[in-house]
Amino acid sequence: MLAYVGLVQAGNAKAPSSAAFELITLGDSGGIQDGNLSAFLLRSLTENNYIALDAGSIVNGIDVALEHNAFAKLAIANDPEWHTNGTILRQHVKGYFISHGHLDHTAGMLISSPQDSSKPIYALPSVHQTMLDTYFNWQAWANFTDRGIKPQLKKYQLIDLMPKQTLAIKDTSLNVTAMSLSHPLESAVFIIEKGDDLFVYFGDTGPDAVEKQGKLKAVWQYLAQQLKSKTLRAMVIEVSFDNQRPNNLLFGHLTPKWLMTELNQFNSLLATTTDKDTPLQGAQIVISHIKYSLAKGPDPRIVIKQQLEQANNLGIKFILAKQGQRLEF
């Protein structure tokens, strides 16, 4: 697939001439399809090390990505001891970024942990606590971390992300900044930086008008400041349900209508900070977390795609995440 070339040009930023990031979708659904749950690999195209953005499906996601030739541009290490999927996970994935503790974002990491290599897990403090209480407790699962109930196997080093504090990601050339999102339990957005290029990954989130906490507004404000001097390459954000879903049954999720409401807020803020009337025109937004359904009826992916396109007054380029897909931004 050809590179998608970057999007929001803010201030005096130069047009990006080539792609900065590679994104591989390991899992595209927000439930209920085991083997295809929220997880992405992201790397700077200047290096061979990924970070995992959520970890709902890991080994099955790598296997499907291999079938789709998604690692064609990765210089895969030669490891006589492990199959290619094991080598990718053990040597090329340098850390997990867990947006929140729900199983559809963590199950793949938990299940693959016995054969995983040692690496950090980055998350907000409350997210680490949920995982220690719920999974790494020697009941649901062994404690593979370096905190909590003993014995601690210390395979995973828990690193706290404090909101708005930027941190270098070990074994990569990337920096990360996290902020809190509204969901039934605290969730997070990760703003990944490589030089002046930004990639933004949203965990599950409800719209501000329903959640009443103003957390997305704070994210849009932060990003608008950043984009005075930096370039937004792409964002991953969720749309779990179609527009039929009533607000009282959103459970901290977005619909096409609510995503467009939020993006219009962001666009208005950007318009005031960048002197552009349509700053999000051409922006590339990957839609994650569409709920798979066992029920008969219209395919939620088709309905959501149509509803996004109908409401797209900003000229945004929406891409539905698809397991095994490789994208450049």
Ligand SMILES: [Zn+2]
């Ligand atoms: Zn979820």
Ligand SMILES: [Zn+2]
């Ligand atoms: Zn969730």
